[in-house]
Structures are given as C-alpha cells and as structure tokens.
Amino acid sequence: MTQIILDIKSCKECPAFNTTNHYSTDGWDRMEDWVCKDADNRKIQGAVEWHEESKIQIPEWCPKRLIK
Numbered sequence: 001m002t003q004i005i006l007d008i009k010s011c012k013e014c015p016a017f018n019t020t021n022h023y024s025t026d027g028w029d030r031m032e033d034w035v036c037k038d039a040d041n042r043k044i045q046g047a048v049e050w051h052e053e054s055k056i057q058i059p060e061w062c063p064k065r066l067i068k
Contacts, residue, residue, distance in 0.1 A: 005066070011036070011044050011058055021046075038063045 011017045016038035021031070034044040034056070045056050058065065 006064075008058070010053065010056065011062075012053065014064065016064065017044075036062070 006014070008014055011034060014036075016036050018035050018037050018041070019032040020035055020041075021033040029049075031047045031049050033046045034048055035041045036044055036059075039061065042061070044059055045052075048056065
C-alpha cells in the first residue's frame with residue numbers, strides 16, 4: 001500500500017472535503033456546510049460564507065491528521 005501525505009492549510013484542499021446545504025431563503029446568500037467524507041460526513045463547520053473560509057482551521061478530530 002502506498003501512503004501519500006498532503007500538506008494543506010484548509011479542509012477545502014483535502015480530497016475528503018465536501019459541501020452540503022447550498023440553499024438559502026435569500027438569493028444573495030451563499031452559505032454551505034463543510035463536511036468530511038472520511039469521518040462519516042461529520043460537520044466541520046456550518047453555514048460557511050466566502051469571507052469566513054480562511055478562518056476555519058482543520059479540526060482536531062480529522063482522521064487524516066498526523067500527530068507530531
């Protein structure tokens with residue numbers, strides 16, 4: 001088996017990243033929930049807007065996180 005290690009700064013860069021709940025009652029809003037496919041679609045952060053993306057850290061429970 002081959003092991004590949006990725007250095008990422010955001011969950012958006014991970015292959016296990018996915019988004020859900022793309023809908024809003026206001027047509028101008030663009031919010032989405034960030035989920036991790038490798039953690040049974042566990043929610044990383046809810047109702048994320050574009051200007052908040054850089055503030056969201058990789059969670060401690062991330063299944064791909066390596067402990068140093």
